[in-house]
Amino acid sequence: MAESKEEVEVLVQRVVKDISSAFKRHPNIDEIGLIQCPEARYNRSPIVLVENKLGVESWCVKFLLPYVHNKLLFYRQRKHWLDSEALVDITCTLLLLNPDFTTAWNVRKELVQCGVLNPERDLYLSKLALTKFPKSPETWIHRRWVLQHILHQFSAVVHKTQQQVEAELLSNHRDRLIHQEMKVCSDAACRYPSNYNAWSHRIWVLQHMAMGNIKVFHDELSSVHLWVSMHVSDHSGFHYRQFLLKELITELSQSPSSASASTIFCSSQHQSSIVPRSIPQANGELPLADSASGDRLTTVLELFYQETELCSDLIQSFPGHETLWSHRRHVYYLWHQWKKDHLPCSDGRESKLKLLGASDLGGIKQTCVSQGESVERNRHVSGPMEVDGASLPDHDSKRLRRGILLPCLLTLQNEHIFVNSILNSCSNPEQKNFALAYKNWLDTVISVQI
């Protein structure tokens, strides 16, 4: 084992070179890791590559890290010169071992800025660092910087060129980038539960690269449906759904001229995943698929319905999860706010939307009824759309002609019925506590706002 200063230097230079050539020879490395190995065995490199996984034997890290760390700091203090190639190699090794070393990422930012380093390479390096350190705040911060750098480059190109082809290429590139970010976030979320940095990065990406793009938001809502169902303790994952829901609803509730709802559902690929499992479908499709006609209000109501349905299912299937109850609060709150803004109630009491178009409801109303157990059955009989004390404008009424079951699901009264059914049927003490807290929240927070 290397001990003297000279020996360490030789060893470290060899390892840094091995890492850099491993990346050159194997551009598909997709994960990094530490191989527990306290002593050097045989006379071979501590860098091991197996099936696109790059491993570093742990015995060399205690030599490697201080050496590359100090070398970079000497460079930063202008005590030691390094050319750009050496800087790229050293920071790569450093950041794979210690990705929260902010200054090393900053050195790479400077290299990107002066055109020496391709920003895509840093998206790759940071992606690899996240396979071992999925929370690392500085890695996520660097990713955001790189993405912004690329976006600025895009806008510079767009200003210069009027070419349609060029613009399309950029748009495709942007779509690829968004897709890649979603994948990186998803992987990091799987590696560490309630990964705040991963999920808030995901939100950032949508805010900076896809705002107003209803299709992207909707695809995201579909794509995390299964994920949250399998990670019922992951509060950050559910918060992400809340973010998506809120943005979609805000967007869909704006005037139709500002965006087109018909663009949302033009592709059919996601439909199967957004259809609530428990709804029998007479015609094989949800009314949602019909929103190509621009029926935004219907879509909003369905989003609320589906989210509440998902939440009820999960609360009943996985008792005792605070995350699920917290999600319910959010969905109900969002509905409550939306209803206040968009379905105003002149007498200030709870809106009791009555459904119309019962003939279109098919099995949906049954689900709705079973949900609330004793929901008044006359809620979904045919009749004009009505909000207690206030009628909807005529055109909205027409939009709702296909009938949405949501109001019978999301009344305050039904929330109480739901909670009571849990309290009466469940023996899990945590579930009971969360149900009581929810009831208390409805009584205190929601009731005072009505």
Place this chain on the structure above:
Amino acid sequence: MSAQLKDVIIKPDASSSLLLDKHADYIAAYGSKKDDYEYTLSEYLRMSGIYWGLTVMDLMGQLQRMNQQEIIDFIKACQHECGGISASIGHDPHLLYTLSAVQILCLYDSLDAIDVDKVVVYVKGLQQEDGSFAGDKWGEIDTRFSFCAVATLALLGKMDAINVDKAVEFVLSCMNFDGGFGCRPGSESHAGQIYCCTGFLSLTGQLHQLNADLLGWWLCERQLPSGGLNGRPEKLPDVCYSWWVLASLKIIGRIHWIDKAKLRRFILACQDEETGGFADRPGDMVDPFHTLFGVAGLSLLGDEQIKPVNPVLCMPEDVLQRVGLQPDLLS
């Protein structure tokens, strides 16, 4: 199928008395024992590490055991031409470490060791058009940095250097339906971010903008049966989150909403009786970060062996009196 509640069980033989001497010895010896590898791993946050160690020593009345001159020289060497201060020599300046450095200098009543005017210029330069603050010249935005900016300026008595109204507007745009705050608009509520945002609103005199009952509700729900507090739903209790939640409750005048005796028991159980220091949870490895927040938490809970701590700046109250700063608290 039933979920197992995410919490810890405090063993009957867990520490139940405060081992102040052990903690002071642990901090005093920290740093001298570390090897190259460990030192380099955490050097990127060295300045904050020093702030944690010195503050807890001061709260325990042991600040004189630390090497004042060495630390002040170190801070001087970390100030850059732009005015910002870095975590260590050769690292890049950042608001996080600028605040830590200013806090340390206040403990030592030695603000004149650095160029204060340049610090103000640095902080001011990081404010964005929307009122938010970048952490450094590379532009990352986070409500933590809004707190760092106003805390630094408040300690320097230079709050008027920035656009406070815009700064407040940005922080309020990060408020969520549950009364809490996240790192940016639309982000999940998180106890650490809530601490920063309530602290920010305290320092800017805007606590009335909070929905204190709603936020207090969310904060109280962080207390688990063990008595410890977590930072978000279904996370494990942790001494540092215990501080952030507790300090936020103190700022909004709702500290009596949680079970103080149980929290005290949890924090005491996180001590290492042999080495001194506090860990995140009972039985884990201790570190200076959790040691500060353990001791500071006990101070907020009223332990008279420790100096009173200020909940907004996590510094001894007597230091803030000397500086002439009294951040608002709701009653």
